[in-house]
Amino acid sequence: MRVGVVTFPGSNCDYDAYAAFRHVLDYPVEFLWHGDADLHNVDCVILPGGFAFGDYLRAGAIARFSPVMRSVIAFAETGGLVWGICNGFQVLLEAGLLPGAMRRNASMRFACQWVRIKVESTQTPFLLGCRKGQILRMPIAHAEGNYFADEDVLDELEDSGRVVLRYVRADGTPDPRANPNGSRRNIAGIINAQGNVLGMMPHPERAVERILGSDDGLAMFHSLVGAGVVASGVPTQTVKPVERRAQV
Amino acid sequence: MSDPTITPALIADHGLSVEEFDKIKSILGREPTYAELGVFSVMWSEHCSYKNSIVLLKTLPREGSCMLAKAGEENAGVVDWGNGLAVVFKIESHNHPSAVEPYQGAATGVGGILRDIFTMGARPIAVLDSLRFGDPNNPRVRYLVDGVVRGVGDYGNCFGVPNIGGETIFEEAYTGNPLVNAMAIGIVRTDKIAKAAASLTGAPVMIIGSKTGRDGIHGATFASEELSEKSEGRRPQVQIGDPFTEKLLLEATLEMIDADLLVGIQDMGAAGITCSCSETAFRGGKGIHIDTARVPVRELGMTPYEILLSESQERMLAIVRPGCQGDVERICQKWQLEAAPIGVVTDSGRFTVDHDGKRQVDIPADSLALGGRVPQYKRAERRPEYLDQLAAFDPLTLPVPNDCGEALKRLLASPNLADKTWVYRQYDQSVRTGTAVGPGMDAGVVRIRKTNTALAAVIDGNGRYCYLNPRRGAQVAVAEAARNLVCVGARPLAVTNCLNFGNPHKPEMYYQFAECVRGMGDACRAFGTPVTGGNVSFYNEDPSRAVFPTPTIGMIGKIEDLALITTADFKEAGDGVALVGATKNELGGSEYLKVIHNAVAGSVPALEFEAELRVQRFVANAIRSGWIRSAHDCSDGGLAVTLFESCLGPDDRLWGLDADLSSGNGNLRPDALLFGEIQSRIVISFELDARERLQAAAASDGVPFWFLGRVASHDRFRLHPYIDESIGGLRAAHLNAFPALMDEVKAATAA
Numbered sequence: 001m002r003v004g005v006v007t008f009p010g011s012n013c014d015y016d017a018y019a020a021f022r023h024v025l026d027y028p029v030e031f032l033w034h035g036d037a038d039l040h041n042v043d044c045v046i047l048p049g050g051f052a053f054g055d056y057l058r059a060g061a062i063a064r065f066s067p068v069m070r071s072v073i074a075f076a077e078t079g080g081l082v083w084g085i086c087n088g089f090q091v092l093l094e095a096g097l098l099p100g101a102m103r104r105n106a107s108m109r110f111a112c113q114w115v116r117i118k119v120e121s122t123q124t125p126f127l128l129g130c131r132k133g134q135i136l137r138m139p140i141a142h143a144e145g146n147y148f149a150d151e152d153v154l155d156e157l158e159d160s161g162r163v164v165l166r167y168v169r170a171d172g173t174p175d176p177r178a179n180p181n182g183s184r185r186n187i188a189g190i191i192n193a194q195g196n197v198l199g200m201m202p203h204p205e206r207a208v209e210r211i212l213g214s215d216d217g218l219a220m221f222h223s224l225v226g227a228g229v230v231a232s233g234v235p236t237q238t239v240k241p242v243e244r245r246a247q248v
Numbered sequence: 249m250s251d252p253t254i255t256p257a258l259i260a261d262h263g264l265s266v267e268e269f270d271k272i273k274s275i276l277g278r279e280p281t282y283a284e285l286g287v288f289s290v291m292w293s294e295h296c297s298y299k300n301s302i303v304l305l306k307t308l309p310r311e312g313s314c315m316l317a318k319a320g321e322e323n324a325g326v327v328d329w330g331n332g333l334a335v336v337f338k339i340e341s342h343n344h345p346s347a348v349e350p351y352q353g354a355a356t357g358v359g360g361i362l363r364d365i366f367t368m369g370a371r372p373i374a375v376l377d378s379l380r381f382g383d384p385n386n387p388r389v390r391y392l393v394d395g396v397v398r399g400v401g402d403y404g405n406c407f408g409v410p411n412i413g414g415e416t417i418f419e420e421a422y423t424g425n426p427l428v429n430a431m432a433i434g435i436v437r438t439d440k441i442a443k444a445a446a447s448l449t450g451a452p453v454m455i456i457g458s459k460t461g462r463d464g465i466h467g468a469t470f471a472s473e474e475l476s477e478k479s480e481g482r483r484p485q486v487q488i489g490d491p492f493t494e495k496l497l498l499e500a501t502l503e504m505i506d507a508d509l510l511v512g513i514q515d516m517g518a519a520g521i522t523c524s525c526s527e528t529a530f531r532g533g534k535g536i537h538i539d540t541a542r543v544p545v546r547e548l549g550m551t552p553y554e555i556l557l558s559e560s561q562e563r564m565l566a567i568v569r570p571g572c573q574g575d576v577e578r579i580c581q582k583w584q585l586e587a588a589p590i591g592v593v594t595d596s597g598r599f600t601v602d603h604d605g606k607r608q609v610d611i612p613a614d615s616l617a618l619g620g621r622v623p624q625y626k627r628a629e630r631r632p633e634y635l636d637q638l639a640a641f642d643p644l645t646l647p648v649p650n651d652c653g654e655a656l657k658r659l660l661a662s663p664n665l666a667d668k669t670w671v672y673r674q675y676d677q678s679v680r681t682g683t684a685v686g687p688g689m690d691a692g693v694v695r696i697r698k699t700n701t702a703l704a705a706v707i708d709g710n711g712r713y714c715y716l717n718p719r720r721g722a723q724v725a726v727a728e729a730a731r732n733l734v735c736v737g738a739r740p741l742a743v744t745n746c747l748n749f750g751n752p753h754k755p756e757m758y759y760q761f762a763e764c765v766r767g768m769g770d771a772c773r774a775f776g777t778p779v780t781g782g783n784v785s786f787y788n789e790d791p792s793r794a795v796f797p798t799p800t801i802g803m804i805g806k807i808e809d810l811a812l813i814t815t816a817d818f819k820e821a822g823d824g825v826a827l828v829g830a831t832k833n834e835l836g837g838s839e840y841l842k843v844i845h846n847a848v849a850g851s852v853p854a855l856e857f858e859a860e861l862r863v864q865r866f867v868a869n870a871i872r873s874g875w876i877r878s879a880h881d882c883s884d885g886g887l888a889v890t891l892f893e894s895c896l897g898p899d900d901r902l903w904g905l906d907a908d909l910s911s912g913n914g915n916l917r918p919d920a921l922l923f924g925e926i927q928s929r930i931v932i933s934f935e936l937d938a939r940e941r942l943q944a945a946a947a948s949d950g951v952p953f954w955f956l957g958r959v960a961s962h963d964r965f966r967l968h969p970y971i972d973e974s975i976g977g978l979r980a981a982h983l984n985a986f987p988a989l990m991d992e993v994k995a996a997t998a999a
Contacts, residue, residue: 055406110405112674205681
């Protein structure tokens with residue numbers, strides 16, 4: 001499996017994602033450039049955190065028009081693995097690869113803190129190695145992570161098992177106290193209908209070593225690397241496809 | 249548009265004295281042009297020239313085996329790290345801009361200090377911030393807090409550097425004039441350190457980054473006068489920050505340095521093009537000639553005067569290797585930045601400026617640059633009378649509180665001691681995946697990738713102590729910073745400082761300044777931590793008063809082995825808890841006096857360097873030997889607050905404590921014992937079977953060691969016989985106080 005991390009102007013977690021593969025897993029990884037439409041035959045594209053194009057207009061609104069994103073959209077539609085973390089999740093929403101939108105955090109402030117997220121489904125290569133119900137502890141760091149979608153979209157996401165990560169308390173309850181940003185139904189991460197595109201606000205790449213406070217994020221990296229064997233034939237759907245929605 | 253005539257009033261408006269204007273005429277051998285008047289005005293402002301401080305700053309210890317560049321030689325201090333790496337670090341103030349426009353003032357303060365770091369080729373790996381405001385019950389103060397915290401956060405968050413520590417302090421003295429000090433730290437390979445010198449004749453001079461606009465003109469001069477009713481009108485002099493452009497500028501700068509395309513490079517901060525050209529020319533022993541008409545500008549019709557003095561952010565002056573201009577342009581294009589050739593390095597030794605074929609400026613570079621012929625003054629000192637009055641106050645005449653538990657709760661909920669998560673939650677603490685210890689601890693720690701070492705850093709000031717006793721206050725600030733570093737397992741290496749004072753023309757103010765510099769020098773010599781550079785901010789006064797004299801100490805230290813990283817929190821129930829260092833009957837200047845007795849008075853806690861060093865060495869050895877599990881500096885709020893803080897584990901974990909203070913306390917007053925801010929003390933915890941070893945080592949090192957009790961898994965915080973409170977209740981008071989205060993801002997904004 002070949003992994004590529006996209007650098008947009010203003011990406012600032014691109015190196016962190018790179019380092020998780022390269023320095024922690026000792027796994028090959030390369031950078032992809034926003035202005036280059038060539039994905040260099042990677043099997044998985046990571047859209048990292050940061051402030052692509054300064055987040056001007058709206059987070060991800062300009063990045064989605066990058067040459068690399070045209071290729072990423074086509075790649076995703078043919079089953080290629082795409083993992084958007086934080087700003088990368090925002091880009092995926094703007095690009096229409098995932099439904100819904102991000103609003104400002106309910107506090108109207110940037111929030112950097114440790115959160116717990118529960119793995120609600122493992123039906124995606126990014127979470128294959130996790131246990132359903134497993135709780136992962138990792139940081140968030142964003143000002144716009146308040147996930148929003150219409151109630152019927154949310155219902156469809158839930159019904160089809162596409163809400164894969166949810167903010168929870170230590171005992172696993174997804175109550176308002178566990179919700180750091182006002183996100184609808186405590187949603188922290190969702191996948192597309194085929195399960196090959198994941199968007200999540202928390203930063204698993206910041207939780208890959210004990211010295212950083214947690215290595216829970218490793219479970220996701222191991223899942224992905226382990227999924228290499230099925231890279232092109234993503235695990236077949238137990239999830240039913242949902243028609244893509246217009247942006248909210 | 250023709251230039252204004254130079255009149256005495258215009259000269260005074262430029263912050264220049266009659267004598268200074270005469271000196272300018274004698275340097276030039278003629279009357280200055282309007283543009284030249286502007287150039288001298290900013291370069292001879294305190295902010296750029298250090299004219300009222302440099303004489304004293306030179307008395308600070310500035311040499312040390314770890315240093316790779318002398319203080320003041322480069323844009324920031326450079327310390328040898330080993331492994332072929334160097335650490336670059338510095339503090340800077342942005343007080344006046346933040347007083348007028350808190351968000352942009354604070355944001356550009358962070359932006360400015362980051363540029364100081366990466367202009368040397370170093371990649372920023374951490375920032376810290378030291379913030380001081382007035383009483384937070386004042387809505388204007390809360391507006392400032394809100395704006396400053398957002399500004400610090402938004403800039404660093406977007407740029408992508410973790411905030412690993414800081415302090416947020418409230419004292420009435422800072423009501424009209426808050427202090428916003430930001431510290432940045434970067435890391436660079438020693439063979440890639442860039443110089444800020446234009447040392448090659450004929451080398452093209454380019455401006456890189458943002459276009460030049462009319463923002464921030466005379467910002468340096470604004471920073472060098474007292475705040476007044478007129479200051480609101482200075483709003484246009486506050487620069488506007490764009491952290492996105494700064495991030496691009498970082499990447500482009502490092503790429504150009506890495507490719508060895510540059511002779512030298514300097515960021516543009518205060519006094520923009522003027523300062524960067526004249527300083528690089530002076531350092532290189534050369535001249536620089538530029539044409540302001542070639543500078544990319546944001547608006548039509550900008551005059552040479554405006555272009556020279558603009559403090560538009562996110563710009564760099566690059567002295568390019570001949571033949572490499574195309575490569576520089578290519579890299580800038582890649583990062584979507586402007587790059588324009590504006591001039592050339594000359595042999596003239598002069599800073600010359602043309603505009604549309606007309607000579608605007610022709611000044612010897614050495615008459616503009618620090619270290620050259622800028623004026624230097626030693627001002628008159630007079631010991632303020634209030635010092636003796638306040639020192640005469642004897643806190644031991646005050647009644648002892650009936651309920652020490654209640655007093656503790658009030659202290660924990662007071663603005664200075666309350667939990668500040670509200671602040672640093674707004675800062676990205678973990679980007680770059682290096683943060684091992686984040687904000688809210690004794691010191692922040694970032695590991696240095698590809699080595700087994702980590703860097704610890706702290707920013708620390710104590711305005712109240714310095715107000716009561718400037719010299720000792722400054723000594724204590726340095727001692728505390730060093731102690732904080734020792735507590736996380738680091739060896740203190742070097743210091744940067746930000747000196748925030750009132751108007752140096754007032755002898756009482758200058759006395760405070762001079763005494764603080766002397767105190768800092770005493771302590772830095774004692775701890776072997778050279779002062780690598782820093783920043784002076786005078787004129788921190790509003791019409792009603794001056795700020796407390798506040799030297800802010802930024803100190804870095806090295807942790808030789810990642811396994812030695814130690815934190816303040818208790819680790820296991822049953823572990824022993826002890827206080828290392830002597831406890832005395834001291835209450836002067838304490839948080840307790842202020843909060844419980846409403847007094848800012850008394851004698852500042854004594855500090856004896858030898859005793860301090862013994863305590864620090866003992867704890868450092870204990871950490872190295874693996875004997876202790878936590879270490880926490882015992883200072884602000886005293887022993888009770890320190891013990892409480894050690895009960896706070898990560899992830900909202902709370903420990904109980906069973907401590908017995910009834911014996912071994914030397915018959916101290918309970919409030920001095922619990923809340924006195926006696927120096928040179930550290931609270932440690934350890935596995936019980938290490939107790940004997942620790943006690944024996946303490947005895948042989950001559951360090952007082954007081955076994956207090958044991959960590960518990962129950963909910964009580966017991967300091968027998970004075971305090972027995974629910975730890976959950978104390979924590980709730982500590983945790984909720986500050987957000988409750990600040991949430992009123994939200995309510996007020998919404999209304």
